Amino acid sequence: MHESDLELLRRARRGEDAAFHELVDRYSVPLFRLAFLLVGNETDAEDVVQETLLGSLQGLKRFEGRSSVKTWLTRILAKQAALHHRSRSRRKTVSLEEAGEELAMVAEAPGPDSGVQRVDTRMDVQAVLRSLSAEHRQVIVLREFEAMSYKEISEVLDIPCGTVESRLFRAREHLKKLLTGYK
Amino acid sequence: MAGCRHTGRLSAFYDGEVADEERRQLQEHIRHCADCAAEVERLRAISRFLAVAPEPRLSPAALQRFHRVVSGASERTVLRTARAFAMAAAAMVVVCLVWLWQADGAQNGYALEAPEWERAAVLQQVEQAGGLSAEAQLAQWIVEDLSRENPGD
Numbered sequence: 428m429h430e431s432d433l434e435l436l437r438r439a440r441r442g443e444d445a446a447f448h449e450l451v452d453r454y455s456v457p458l459f460r461l462a463f464l465l466v467g468n469e470t471d472a473e474d475v476v477q478e479t480l481l482g483s484l485q486g487l488k489r490f491e492g493r494s495s496v497k498t499w500l501t502r503i504l505a506k507q508a509a510l511h512h513r514s515r516s517r518r519k520t521v522s523l524e525e526a527g528e529e530l531a532m533v534a535e536a537p538g539p540d541s542g543v544q545r546v547d548t549r550m551d552v553q554a555v556l557r558s559l560s561a562e563h564r565q566v567i568v569l570r571e572f573e574a575m576s577y578k579e580i581s582e583v584l585d586i587p588c589g590t591v592e593s594r595l596f597r598a599r600e601h602l603k604k605l606l607t608g609y610k
Numbered sequence: 611m612a613g614c615r616h617t618g619r620l621s622a623f624y625d626g627e628v629a630d631e632e633r634r635q636l637q638e639h640i641r642h643c644a645d646c647a648a649e650v651e652r653l654r655a656i657s658r659f660l661a662v663a664p665e666p667r668l669s670p671a672a673l674q675r676f677h678r679v680v681s682g683a684s685e686r687t688v689l690r691t692a693r694a695f696a697m698a699a700a701a702m703v704v705v706c707l708v709w710l711w712q713a714d715g716a717q718n719g720y721a722l723e724a725p726e727w728e729r730a731a732v733l734q735q736v737e738q739a740g741g742l743s744a745e746a747q748l749a750q751w752i753v754e755d756l757s758r759e760n761p762g763d
Contacts, residue, residue: 444684451676456668463666473672480676484683552663570625571660577627596621602656 432496440487447487450496451480458504464568465508467553475511479504494582501573502583505565512561555605563598566591613645620646624653 430438430446432453438446458479462472482503490499556564565584569575575583577591584591616639622628623636640646727745 444681447680447684448677451680452673455673455676459668459672460666464663469666472666473668473675476672477676477679480680481683484680552660555659567660571657577622577625592622592627595625596618599621599653599656603652606656606659 433492436487436490436496439484440490447484450483454497454500455480458500461501461568461573462504462508464556464572465505465564466511467557471511471515475504475507478507478511482507498579498582501569501575502585505569505583509561509565555602558605559598559601562594563601566594567598567602570595613649614639614643616643616646617649620649621653624650 435446462475581588727749
C-alpha cells in the first residue's frame, strides 16, 4: 500500500528508520534534478541532495505540517544550493554576450539526426541558467521546471509573493534578450 | 518599457497568477493587442526552450551513498542521545554526593560553629565555670537543674 509522504514522515519521527529511507527513495531523483538545475553539474548536485537529506533528517521534529513534505524538502534544498553556491565562491557571471556566443555556436551544430543535438540542448539550458543571477535562477527553475505556484515558491524561498512575481518578470526579461533569434 | 501598458502583467497572467476578473480583461485585451500577443508568445517560447532540457541521471551508486549517509546519521543521533543521558545521570550522582558530603560536614561543624551557650545546652557538657561566658553559664545551670531528679529544688 502506498503510504502518504506525511505518514512516512510521522513514522520517521517516531524513530522508524525504514520510513525515512522510503522518503529517500521517493525524493532522491526529483531533488537531484532540481539541484542539478540550480547548481549546474551532477557532482555538486549530489552533494546538495545529500546535505538536504541530512538536514531534513535532523529537522524532522521541527516539521510542523503546514506545508507539504515536497515543499519542505524543496525549501531545504534551495537553502543548501544557495549555501553551496556561496561557499564555492566560483560564481561566474556569464555576460549576455558570452552566453549569446555560446548559444550561437550551438545553433550551428549538426541537426536533430546527428545525436549531438541532445547534448547541445542541455548545454543551451545550462548556459542560459548560468547567465541568471542565483535569485532569478531559483524562481525560474521552481516555476518552469517544478510548476510551482507563486505561493509555493514564496514558501520555499521565504519571500513574499510579490517578490516572486517581480523576480520572475525580470528573469524572463533577461531570458528574452538572450533567446532573441533562437528558434 | 516599450509597448502596451499591460505588458508588465503578462508574466503573472501567463502563470495563471492573476485574479479571475483581471484574467478575463487581459484575455480580451490580448485578442486586440499585437504587442501583448507577441509578448505572451515570447513567454511560451521561453518555456518551450527550457522544457527540452534532458533529465540528469542519478546514479545507483549515489542513491546508495545517500542511504548509507542517512543510516550513519541516524546511528550517531542514537549514540549522542545515549551519551547525553549518561552524562546527565553522572552529573546527578556527583551533585548528590557533594550534597551528602556537605550535609555531613555541616552536621559535624555544628558543634564547632554554634554559639557557646547553645553548645553547652545541646551537648550537655558541663565545663569549668571560669571559662564560660554568662550565656554559657546560664545554659549550664539550666542543664544541671534539668538533670536533677527534682528540678527546682
